Amino acid sequence: MKKIISCLLFTCIVLAAKSQTVAQIKKVLDTTSNPIGFVKYVLKKKYFIDTITVVTTGSFMGKADSLAYRGKVGKTYGPFKGENILVKILYKAPNTFYHINHIVLDTATYTQSFASSLADTIIAKIQSGRASFASMASTYSADYESSHKGGDLGWFIRGAMLPQLDEAMSKHKKGEIFTVWTAAGLHIVKIADDPKKDIGYALMLRVIL
Numbered sequence: 273m274k275k276i277i278s279c280l281l282f283t284c285i286v287l288a289a290k291s292q293t294v295a296q297i298k299k300v301l302d303t304t305s306n307p308i309g310f311v312k313y314v315l316k317k318k319y320f321i322d323t324i325t326v327v328t329t330g331s332f333m334g335k336a337d338s339l340a341y342r343g344k345v346g347k348t349y350g351p352f353k354g355e356n357i358l359v360k361i362l363y364k365a366p367n368t369f370y371h372i373n374h375i376v377l378d379t380a381t382y383t384q385s386f387a388s389s390l391a392d393t394i395i396a397k398i399q400s401g402r403a404s405f406a407s408m409a410s411t412y413s414a415d416y417e418s419s420h421k422g423g424d425l426g427w428f429i430r431g432a433m434l435p436q437l438d439e440a441m442s443k444h445k446k447g448e449i450f451t452v453w454t455a456a457g458l459h460i461v462k463i464a465d466d467p468k469k470d471i472g473y474a475l476m477l478r479v480i481l
Contacts, residue, residue: 294351294358294481301348301360301479311479318480321362326472329369330426340364340474351481358479367472370430370441371465373405373423377458378414387458391451394460398449405449405462414457424464429472437461 292300297315304310311319324340332338339349343361350358375394377387394412397403406422413419430438434454444450446466452459 297479297481298348298350298358301358301477302346307360307362307477311477315479320478320480322476322478324474324476326367326429326470326474327432328426328428329470330428335359336476340476341471343474356481358481360477360479361474362477363475364471365473366469367429368467369427369470369472370467371427371463372425372437372441373409373462373464374415374418374425374437375405375409375413375423375460376415376456377412377460379457381414382457384458388451391458391460395449395451408460423462427468427470 300310301307308319308321311317322336324336326337326341327333329341332341335352339359339361343349343359345361345364348358348360377390379387382390390412394403394408398405398408404422409419409423413423415423418425425433430442432438433441434456436452436454437459440450440452441461441463444461444463446463449460449462452461
């Protein structure tokens with residue numbers, strides 16, 4: 273008898289779940305202590321669990337890393353335009369972020385010796401106060417995306433940049449200016465801030481409606 277009652281109750285729950293609106297489903301997902309069980313056994317919907325890495329906090333590559341950084345743990349988001357998906361943020365974890373400004377002297381334009389000499393001149397002007405880093409970036413940097421922002425690359429995790437930059441920036445302190453050669457050319461780099469901990473990862477439950 274108990275088994276029959278349990279089966280009847282489960283059937284009612286499943287039927288009720290199928291008739292729920294998206295808003296009602298989101299409400300349950302926001303409040304239940306077992307969202308995966310709800311999706312798997314009650315809604316009977318396909319789902320995925322993904323770990324999302326936040327590479328930079330200045331701009332986002334898409335909805336996933338934007339939600340990973342800005343979304344609230346336990347909150348369900350969606351559905352999104354063109355995608356019949358709900359996303360619940362299950363957990364967040366920190367990572368170390370770096371903040372640098374740079375000027376890229378493109379060796380496709382300059383010879384290596386001229387680039388080195390020009391870098392010395394630029395650094396001397398900045399350190400003497402005759403020019404700002406931002407004005408030099410605007411004038412000389414081949415990185416057009418950051419040059420109009422004074423060479424500012426924003427906050428990013430180690431591993432997001434070229435390996436030579438990654439290695440060099442970890443050896444310098446806030447305010448220091450130095451040069452680094454990469455495949456892109458000669459970089460004049462300024463450490464804009466000390467490294468900091470920020471949201472670096474998020475565990476997400478994606479529900480296919």
